[in-house]
Amino acid sequence: MEAAEKANVAAPLIKRLDLSKGDKFDAMLQGVLDVAHLPDPIGKVTFANRLDDCLDLYRVTCPIGVLLVIFESRPEVIANITALAIKSANAVILKGGKESFHSFTAMSRLVREALAGTEIPPGAVQLVESRQEVSELLKQDKYIDLVVPRGSNELVRSIKGGTKIPVLGHADGLCSVYIHEDADLDMARRIVIDAKTNYVAGCNAAESLLVQRSALQSHLPTIAQALIDAGVSLKVTPEIGEALKLCGVEGAENAAIMTANDKDFDTEFLSLTMAVAAVGGVEDAIKHINTHSSKHTDSIVTASKETADKFMNGVDSSGVFWNASTRFSDGFRYGFGTEVGISTSKIHARGPVGLEGLTCYQYQLRGNGQVASDYIGAGGQKQFKHEKIDI
Amino acid sequence: MEAAEKANVAAPLIKRLDLSKGDKFDAMLQGVLDVAHLPDPIGKVTFANRLDDCLDLYRVTCPIGVLLVIFESRPEVIANITALAIKSANAVILKGGKESFHSFTAMSRLVREALAGTEIPPGAVQLVESRQEVSELLKQDKYIDLVVPRGSNELVRSIKGGTKIPVLGHADGLCSVYIHEDADLDMARRIVIDAKTNYVAGCNAAESLLVQRSALQSHLPTIAQALIDAGVSLKVTPEIGEALKLCGVEGAENAAIMTANDKDFDTEFLSLTMAVAAVGGVEDAIKHINTHSSKHTDSIVTASKETADKFMNGVDSSGVFWNASTRFSDGFRYGFGTEVGISTSKIHARGPVGLEGLTCYQYQLRGNGQVASDYIGAGGQKQFKHEKIDI
Numbered sequence: 001m002e003a004a005e006k007a008n009v010a011a012p013l014i015k016r017l018d019l020s021k022g023d024k025f026d027a028m029l030q031g032v033l034d035v036a037h038l039p040d041p042i043g044k045v046t047f048a049n050r051l052d053d054c055l056d057l058y059r060v061t062c063p064i065g066v067l068l069v070i071f072e073s074r075p076e077v078i079a080n081i082t083a084l085a086i087k088s089a090n091a092v093i094l095k096g097g098k099e100s101f102h103s104f105t106a107m108s109r110l111v112r113e114a115l116a117g118t119e120i121p122p123g124a125v126q127l128v129e130s131r132q133e134v135s136e137l138l139k140q141d142k143y144i145d146l147v148v149p150r151g152s153n154e155l156v157r158s159i160k161g162g163t164k165i166p167v168l169g170h171a172d173g174l175c176s177v178y179i180h181e182d183a184d185l186d187m188a189r190r191i192v193i194d195a196k197t198n199y200v201a202g203c204n205a206a207e208s209l210l211v212q213r214s215a216l217q218s219h220l221p222t223i224a225q226a227l228i229d230a231g232v233s234l235k236v237t238p239e240i241g242e243a244l245k246l247c248g249v250e251g252a253e254n255a256a257i258m259t260a261n262d263k264d265f266d267t268e269f270l271s272l273t274m275a276v277a278a279v280g281g282v283e284d285a286i287k288h289i290n291t292h293s294s295k296h297t298d299s300i301v302t303a304s305k306e307t308a309d310k311f312m313n314g315v316d317s318s319g320v321f322w323n324a325s326t327r328f329s330d331g332f333r334y335g336f337g338t339e340v341g342i343s344t345s346k347i348h349a350r351g352p353v354g355l356e357g358l359t360c361y362q363y364q365l366r367g368n369g370q371v372a373s374d375y376i377g378a379g380g381q382k383q384f385k386h387e388k389i390d391i
Numbered sequence: 392m393e394a395a396e397k398a399n400v401a402a403p404l405i406k407r408l409d410l411s412k413g414d415k416f417d418a419m420l421q422g423v424l425d426v427a428h429l430p431d432p433i434g435k436v437t438f439a440n441r442l443d444d445c446l447d448l449y450r451v452t453c454p455i456g457v458l459l460v461i462f463e464s465r466p467e468v469i470a471n472i473t474a475l476a477i478k479s480a481n482a483v484i485l486k487g488g489k490e491s492f493h494s495f496t497a498m499s500r501l502v503r504e505a506l507a508g509t510e511i512p513p514g515a516v517q518l519v520e521s522r523q524e525v526s527e528l529l530k531q532d533k534y535i536d537l538v539v540p541r542g543s544n545e546l547v548r549s550i551k552g553g554t555k556i557p558v559l560g561h562a563d564g565l566c567s568v569y570i571h572e573d574a575d576l577d578m579a580r581r582i583v584i585d586a587k588t589n590y591v592a593g594c595n596a597a598e599s600l601l602v603q604r605s606a607l608q609s610h611l612p613t614i615a616q617a618l619i620d621a622g623v624s625l626k627v628t629p630e631i632g633e634a635l636k637l638c639g640v641e642g643a644e645n646a647a648i649m650t651a652n653d654k655d656f657d658t659e660f661l662s663l664t665m666a667v668a669a670v671g672g673v674e675d676a677i678k679h680i681n682t683h684s685s686k687h688t689d690s691i692v693t694a695s696k697e698t699a700d701k702f703m704n705g706v707d708s709s710g711v712f713w714n715a716s717t718r719f720s721d722g723f724r725y726g727f728g729t730e731v732g733i734s735t736s737k738i739h740a741r742g743p744v745g746l747e748g749l750t751c752y753q754y755q756l757r758g759n760g761q762v763a764s765d766y767i768g769a770g771g772q773k774q775f776k777h778e779k780i781d782i
Contacts, residue, residue, distance in 0.1 A: 020768060023770075027767075049726045052726060057726075065648030065707070065739060080672070097661065141551075143742060145738070146738055151603060160555040164548060164552050166739075168738070169713070182759065186760075187760035191762060194763055207550035257746075260565075270466045320754070320756075322755070324446060324761045325756070325761065327441070327769060328446075328756055328763055332768060333442060333763070333775060335442065335448075335777035337749055346455050346456060346556065346557075347455060347557050347559070347738070347739040348738040348739040350751055350753065360712055360738060360741055362703075364703050364713070365711075365712040367713065367714045367719075369578035369581060369714050371582060371584075372719055372721075376414065377414060377418040377724070379413060380589065
């Protein structure tokens with residue numbers, strides 16, 4: 001920690017590095033224990049179909065194979081991912097950020113010691129240290145089945161462009177909260193404050209606030225004042241700036257009100273800064289979010305189920321929340337024990353990736369000598385039965 | 392067809408092009424009708440968890456978005472994929488092979504005419520014609536969510552290397568049949584003949600035959616003779632050649648016995664040719680298959696459930712079959728109506744990809760004002776309930 005502070009490491013990064021902050025360490029341990037107690041995800045039949053008498057098809061879960069996980073600086077990630085990889089019977093190669101090198105080395109020694117007493121080959125969990133090794137590994141599409149990068153959008157895009165291995169991207173968290181005109185004001189205020197300030201370094205922290213135009217007088221002043229009181233600087237559109245001025249909301253000692261520029265609604269601040277804009281209504285909010293967000297998690301605060309449903313069906317993000325903070329977007333909170341990360345990919349696994357995201361499946365067909373040429377479509381006359389088998 | 396024959400197109404390709412061969416056309420129509428009658432795959436809750444009172448998490452299926460499907464020459468593919476894309480609420484851009492250009496154009500006109508009478512925007516299904524357009528499309532990772540190439544391993548690898556868009560590869564089908572010593576001989580013979588000769592141009596046709604060493608006298612001669620009688624040329628290891636000679640099995644007018652070279656066990660012949668080798672037993676067969684196969688579909692013929700289970704758990708292929716022909720590896724035969732193709736990827740969707748493979752999901756969280764900071768792990772004291780909600 002002190003070394004990091006001396007090395008002029010930015011405050012949000014130090015927060016990510018520090019395992020002793022708050023209940024982070026206990027939460028990490030609890031996550032590992034939770035994973036241990038989850039049911040075995042491998043060998044589960046997830047679909048079964050009787051194609052014909054004595055010709056039964058089973059879809060059975062299996063490990064993906066060899067994972068390459070490239071992650072940023074949070075030291076707890078090594079514990080989380082190791083637990084998930086072992087439980088899902090995958091082998092994993094881990095590459096951490098240089099800022100937490102010593103924490104990683106210590107934790108990886110503990111992992112090796114723990115594995116030595118089990119049947120799991122110690123090589124099933126490996127740590128690589130240099131970037132050069134990573135470039136070499138990214139070429140091994142014959143042997144590595146999935147790359148999981150956790151980091152900036154830039155990192156994820158550069159990895160995607162440089163490998164033939166499938167990539168499960170964990171990129172920026174550019175989350176928003178939209179306040180509809182019928183929102184309970186106190187609820188809206190609490191959700192925005194939590195989403196923005198509970199843990200600014202988290203990818204599920206909100207970066208943008210959208211307020212329905214018709215709520216600029218009723219809702220905006222209270223929420224803006226609460227944000228400023230919490231030390232949040234606001235980057236506002238001219239329309240929002242005007243509305244705040246009319247209501248007498250001003251910046252405070254630690255929190256300024258500034259005019260937003262073009263890029264502010266596409267920026268993951270990871271700090272006490274929030275971009276604020278007005279939108280016409282829920283359709284407009286959906287459009288704004290689908291244009292600017294990173295498809296991570298977006299919340300609506302509204303009293304209307306109909307409006308909430310419209311929002312949740314229209315927003316193309318992995319998490320779409322109604323009357324709840326974006327901060328709930330998390331494997332532990334979802335009940336997955338812990339997580340590999342929060343996927344912003346649209347295939348395989350989306351949102352918090354737990355055990356299930358580290359499995360795939362294979363089709364097992366059990367017959368007694370059937371051949372395709374006896375059946376229609378391949379030259380024969382027999383019909384398939386296609387009867388669902390109870391699992 | 393005649394144009395194709397004149398243009399010196401290879402026989403397996405002509406077979407793929409010809410929609411009027413056998414019941415291909417009827418099977419295509421039936422596939423589309425089957426897809427129409429399948430349940431709507433969108434908006435289905437596949438997981439639900441009560442995080443706390445009035446804080447309910449639902450995982451809901453949704454379309455992936457915009458698909459780019461690049462496929463070879465089979466004209467039926469446009470009907471199959473269009474049906475699946477519309478049913479799963481995805482938009483799709485299709486690029487077919489040049490050999491079937493006229494069939495595609497005619498079918499795509501019919502699709503547009505059919506869509507004109509519906510609420511689906513006609514732009515939801517688009518055909519692109521030139522390779523140049525495809526290169527441009529592969530750069531649009533902001534707008535295209537998934538590329539599905541169906542074709543050679545080379546095509547799939549070149550696409551994977553040249554785009555940041557996720558790729559669901561449909562590559563070579565290098566399938567094998569392994570004959571264990573306790574296999575019923577007649578069953579083994581029928582399965583091998585079907586797997587090799589029923590449709591040689593299919594990716595689920597078998598290319599390699601593995602025979603347990605202890606069955607070279609009991610099983611190999613009958614099976615080899617049946618293959619030769621069916622016009623199949625055998626590329627054999629010296630050990631197999633010796634065994635055939637001892638038993639008096641010889642090549643016939645249309646079918647030779649040749650010595651296999653190094654590459655024959657890595658080759659998708661797509662013709663009446665089969666590579667044959669001896670293996671020590673089931674472990675050896677698993678090792679051979681995991682080294683040489685394309686992880687598509689592999690069958691074992693054995694009387695023992697234990698041996699079959701060992702094979703099915705050990706072979707890392709999307710389809711692992713016991714006492715059934717590899718030719719059953721197919722969306723229609725599995726009961727999916729029709730298929731986008733047979734995925735050799737290990738993430739997202741594996742094996743025959745039907746409707747489910749064209750969906751993803753999002754997490755919808757429905758609360759009444761909850762904030763993370765009230766709960767453990769984020770600074771508060773409240774415990775999560777994590778109670779499964781019956782779907």
